[in-house]
Amino acid sequence: MFAVMKTGGKQYKVQAGDILRVEKLAAEAGDTVQFNEILMVGTTVGTPVVADAGVQAEVIDQIKGDKVINFVKRRRKHSSKRTKGHRQKLTLVKILEVLEKGADKSGVKAAMGAGSVSGAAAPAAKPAAKKAAKAEAPAQAGGDDLTTITGVGPAAAKKLADAGVTTFAQLAAIDVDSFEAVKVKADWVEQAKTLA
Structure with a gap:
């Protein structure tokens, strides 16, 4: 069974056993978290979220993404140039199971982003x-x-x-x-x- 879940402003199609890199979550390595914003489970489409569905995942590690270099050069402006680098903080998770029903009663803590509104x-x-x-x-x-x-x-x-x-x-x-x-x-x- 597959599900389409939303986290960090992105949507992911997942099934049990998948390994994902998602936006940083407020969880430690080894923790089990549950994603509750489920847009679709199998063939059941929800508006906007499928009620009582969830995706449980295990946090493998907190990692950084590949380095992205931003280089700006303005020609004929006395060699004005600027170089910036950025590495996005990510969380590596392994999908354990897709719950079509009963996610509210599972007892697993909800996956919260590191800077999420409810966390803050x-x-x-x-x-x-x-x-x-x-x-x-x-x-x-x-x-x-x-x-x-x-x-x-x-x-x-x-x-x-x-x-x-x-x-x-x-x-x-x-x-x-x-x-x-x-x-x-x-x-x-x-x-x-x-x-x-």
Whole structure:
């Protein structure tokens, strides 16, 4: 049985036992991965993906492709020329089996590209969680989130907290000329008065 699968923006017709060079996958040598974007299995054509089908493969090695040389020469421009070389990172995989049904329940991890969107979404969620935790920290400590005031960033909010100013009411009561811990702007005080 054969299948047409898609990975790395390319389509491959595969069957059990084939060895392929595909765009780099986030997997180590010896890992078993499963390709879930199946466009066709045998004679079953899907739109756009055949449901519950998959191709399982074993990662043999992480390799680099042949060197491609890019040479640019501009004639009659005082010998302007440039040479660049590039070797694409690839993954060598051996197709183990083509699953027409039951790929969702196989338990094999999905093949993810090294720079894929879903692979990058998990690390991107962590900074957002850290920002939310930082925003909640002043509120939990009995203070207000001073970064909601236009012009007050995290560094200025930390300096204000170190000086003992943690609420909008405290910031509204500050005399701009006599407060020396942080250079407080008059519009910060006005915004704090409206928020307090």
